[in-house]
Amino acid sequence: MSLEARDYRGVPELTARVVRASFPKGTLAVRIQEALGPLFEDESFAEAFPLRGRPAIAPGALALVSVLQYAEGLSDRQAAEQVRARMDWKFLLGLELDDPGFDFSVLSDFRSRLIERGLEERILDLVLSRCCELGLLRSGGRQRTDSTHVLAAVRTLNRMEFVGESLRAALEALAAAAPQWLASLVDSAWVERYGTRIDSYRFPKGDNVRKEWAEQVGRDGFTVLEAVFTPAAPGWLRQIPAVEVLRRAWLEQYHRDGEGVRWREAKDLPPGRRRMSSPYDLDARYGMKRGSGWCGFKAHLTETCEPDAPHMITNVETTDATVDDAEMTETVHQNLDERRLVPGEHVVDAGYVTAAHILTALDEHAITLLGPVGLDTHHGKQHDTGPDPSQQAFTIDWDRRKAVCPRGAVSISWSDQVKPSGTPITRIQFAATDCRPCPLRSACTRASEKGRYGRSLTLLPREQQEILSRRRQEQQTEEWKKRYDIRAGVEGTISQAVHRTGIRRTRYTGLSKTHLGNVLAATAINIIRLDAWLTETPLGGTRTSHLARLELAA
Numbered sequence: 001m002s003l004e005a006r007d008y009r010g011v012p013e014l015t016a017r018v019v020r021a022s023f024p025k026g027t028l029a030v031r032i033q034e035a036l037g038p039l040f041e042d043e044s045f046a047e048a049f050p051l052r053g054r055p056a057i058a059p060g061a062l063a064l065v066s067v068l069q070y071a072e073g074l075s076d077r078q079a080a081e082q083v084r085a086r087m088d089w090k091f092l093l094g095l096e097l098d099d100p101g102f103d104f105s106v107l108s109d110f111r112s113r114l115i116e117r118g119l120e121e122r123i124l125d126l127v128l129s130r131c132c133e134l135g136l137l138r139s140g141g142r143q144r145t146d147s148t149h150v151l152a153a154v155r156t157l158n159r160m161e162f163v164g165e166s167l168r169a170a171l172e173a174l175a176a177a178a179p180q181w182l183a184s185l186v187d188s189a190w191v192e193r194y195g196t197r198i199d200s201y202r203f204p205k206g207d208n209v210r211k212e213w214a215e216q217v218g219r220d221g222f223t224v225l226e227a228v229f230t231p232a233a234p235g236w237l238r239q240i241p242a243v244e245v246l247r248r249a250w251l252e253q254y255h256r257d258g259e260g261v262r263w264r265e266a267k268d269l270p271p272g273r274r275r276m277s278s279p280y281d282l283d284a285r286y287g288m289k290r291g292s293g294w295c296g297f298k299a300h301l302t303e304t305c306e307p308d309a310p311h312m313i314t315n316v317e318t319t320d321a322t323v324d325d326a327e328m329t330e331t332v333h334q335n336l337d338e339r340r341l342v343p344g345e346h347v348v349d350a351g352y353v354t355a356a357h358i359l360t361a362l363d364e365h366a367i368t369l370l371g372p373v374g375l376d377t378h379h380g381k382q383h384d385t386g387p388d389p390s391q392q393a394f395t396i397d398w399d400r401r402k403a404v405c406p407r408g409a410v411s412i413s414w415s416d417q418v419k420p421s422g423t424p425i426t427r428i429q430f431a432a433t434d435c436r437p438c439p440l441r442s443a444c445t446r447a448s449e450k451g452r453y454g455r456s457l458t459l460l461p462r463e464q465q466e467i468l469s470r471r472r473q474e475q476q477t478e479e480w481k482k483r484y485d486i487r488a489g490v491e492g493t494i495s496q497a498v499h500r501t502g503i504r505r506t507r508y509t510g511l512s513k514t515h516l517g518n519v520l521a522a523t524a525i526n527i528i529r530l531d532a533w534l535t536e537t538p539l540g541g542t543r544t545s546h547l548a549r550l551e552l553a554a
Helices: 013-022 029-038 042-048 061-069 076-085 086-095 106-117 123-133 161-179 179-183 189-193 207-228 235-239 241-253 326-336 355-365 463-476 480-499 509-536 544-553
Strands: 141-149 254-257 260-263 285-289 294-304 314-321 346-349 366-370 396-397 402-403 413-418 424-429 451-459
Touching: 013 086, 029 086, 029 509, 042 061, 042 106, 042 123, 061 076, 061 086, 061 106, 061 123, 061 451, 061 480, 061 509, 076 086, 076 106, 106 509, 123 314, 123 509, 141 314, 141 326, 141 480, 161 179, 161 189, 161 207, 161 241, 207 241, 207 254, 207 260, 241 254, 294 326, 294 480, 294 509, 314 326, 314 509, 326 355, 326 509, 346 480, 355 366, 355 463, 366 480, 480 509
Parallel strands: 141 346, 346 366
Antiparallel strands: 141 294, 254 260, 285 294, 294 314, 396 402, 413 424, 424 451
């Protein structure tokens, strides 16, 4: 398909007259068209289409339909049907009332083109730029970020289901591509084991029996792989995606040596970030957060939170489920910088904050990163009548490379080290002879009385440690807590995205497609919020049960 130039002359007269008569108060589509005009020009997506070929449906119109699709929770087929059937959508798209629309498959092709050309963010960027032109969005001010889990479009599998389904999927693909070749390899027992989906199979009880079943699957998988990779086998069999998935899965899940095929123990498995969770979505990973696990991804949403402007989502990040929130803080700041929407203050929860992030945000982006840092995790309890044995109570002399404990003892060792993660640290140790007679010893240290050293301290580099200490003190004050209260509002944004656009479970497989879906969902939320702002619809309040109201009244 090639990009066909479209002469946009506004809404056709008959379409405008009929729609305004039918909807005197307007609809979301009508009000957005009247307030914002054409949001997406075809030229903005020109690089996604070749110069020659069959003329394509106007990409600006496809972008609008993709956003409305998420705003109303529609499938591709339903969205294409709405273009043919709904007058207000024709009004927004600038179509005649008798326009036949397009086939629903065009939407999938449009998304694929955006991903291939790296244009996933273009639709959100254009809406944000339009808001900036209207004075509804600007840099500075306050923004807030939080993440939520996104379930993969595939079923969550345990390890036994995963290996069984990986082998079954490979056998299904081979049976379709090379039936005669596969028939010479397998027998009726294979059909009995892998003829139906593994999730319909009742696994045997007992760890030993299940281990035997898993190792039988492993031996069958290696039989298939050996046959596929022999010189006599057709070379194109190795290029079948399901066969490659099988090869990767067996490397991750099994050992094979002179003793045969063995099921890997948990300690021998690859890290979760590198380990596949499903043979049908190679980007999905199994993650844990606050005791809850899921197979899929994470979405990080950043929004403005100024009282005199609509709350607009300014950035969307999508990662696999194993990526920690702290790894995304700098990425969010860089992307906001590229959009020229850097906030003066960025409010986040503790997962996004480290001392290094606070310094980097301020030095490189002029952003005040507002969020709680971890408290001193020293095991002891503070004495009610004596000095505080926590790290905060120690006096650190960075210039002389000495530390003084609350009882006046001076450290005897100061060494600069690097953690396995690459983080530089300073290790300070006190003499056991000073710690043994100390009345605070039981609350201060667990070091052996027979060792050379007593209490030890682990510090970050000087600038990070000092800002960490200041933040720990600040976040205990009422003033800081009042500033931080605004962060809770982002939970409402996540709730709106989940319930209105359905981002809790992705519609697509793969990280890139899931990210595009999240961007479209965020753009739809922005359109909905712009409409609410233009119609002066008040923000929803916090829900309170009838029982709680009685208690508040009392």
